[in-house]
Amino acid sequence: MMQPYVTLQIEAGVGTIEFFHPDHNAMPSDNLKKLENTIIEAAKNERVKVVVLKSAGDRTFCAGASFKELIAINNTETGKEFFSGFAHVINAMRKCPKLIIGRVQGKAVGGGVGLAAATDYCLASQFAAIKLSELSIGIGPFVIEPAVSRKIGQTAMSQITINAEQFYTAQFAKEKGLYADVFDTVEALDEAVKTLAENLATYNPEALVQMKKVFWKDTAHWDSLLMERAEISGHLVLSTFTKETLKRFM
Template identity: 35%
Template structure:
């Protein structure tokens, strides 16, 4: 046995000689003994119950989140789930655009725009200017600068499959041109604005990446509406459910017919409306309202949607087109610069602390006052004439 240091070691007290002679074996057994602690032998990986548990957890983690998808971990993010970062988004877009150019040069298939999917196909389809019309989305312009984008899948209640979402995003991006002052978004027919995701396509997805691309399409459409300089007016008649409800509510103006029905019924089939919960929370401003709609899956009529903040206006069905047309014409007659800066400021302000919002809005009104449209509008007011907007 190795020599031990005296520090911290208890030394047995010495007993008188008489008592030492009478000690028994039992008393000697109770004597304090200090022995060195044996070193713990390293456990071999995978041995024992804990090793098997660790191995099982690792296998589940690899199945749920493969190593090639765990490149950019985010702080505070739930383990096993990863949101694609901005650098990856830009890299994917660049690769898709390059693939689109290569495919177009090679004359892939009879229709290169139909052969390509994802953002590559969307970018290629977006090259069609006013009068854009593809398989599931149709765009039409009028002389006032109002562009009407129609989700044209009436037989499927304008369901949002991946191809439709790609085309819808492309149509919205294409509307970011000086000649477009207002965008009206509607569904074909009178039965539905959009009934949400195409469940047949969703059931056919086999990989995590397929599902990610599917649900990312709704997020890209909502982001495209918010980033569009022109205001977006959603014309809602019939059903606006699930993803269709989120797209309708995310518009800058939501004009609903009295027959319109809003709802998030995904909970009934074991899913959740995660992406569209963000614009609905922003519109209603109430966590209680979002929890009610998401977890109960109930549907609400147009009047209740107006009270909750899901709709801007509710009009009789017979007057829906006239109301949307009047609003679009009114917006088209205003300063494009003021509309653009105002829309940007309101969305940015919603994410700020109150004091920071006041300082930001002060700078935005200073910026607005320096535009050519502001000077033209003030001059036209004093000269009692109609302003001639330039959008600058």
């Protein structure tokens, strides 16, 4: 079985960040930390003009939090620390001065939807259905809510949060604004991502930096907001309801 990884490859001004975990690209704390650090690394690298965020594998972009790690949480501090992993990654994406293109080839669940929403421009395949399953296990998508609501609006965010056991199609996600476009095949998706990234890498980098600031205006408070949300989730994950539900999933 392949080991989890996060890599950064730079070619023609495009910094491609790829993450992988054998458990449907679920994100345990160590992989989240590596992803955060890699985004920061790409942000500082002068060779990188634009960033592409992708995962390995065919039909799952990211399955969200690691259930194995969730079920092992036994105090509020550990819980807050775990959920702060996604908070730190989203904030790293927000603060990165380079535009981030999302490449979503397959299903996105929970935190995976948050990652897609935190990109500046997201392209997907028809297989990239989305689901926010958190309420069904006794917690909620508190940490990722600001990023998702910013992209698709509070009404759509509420819909997919409340209907926690349903996958919504990639076309739905496009109609709501999460995806800019949806492609029939992963090959067509990759070609579109490559073309867009290579074009952006030739644009005036100063203009790109300034536009990124405009896109993310009024979000400076997310540093504290997302940590407050992580604390809520860290408390809820200790509930008897959540513990018992996670055991059934395991």
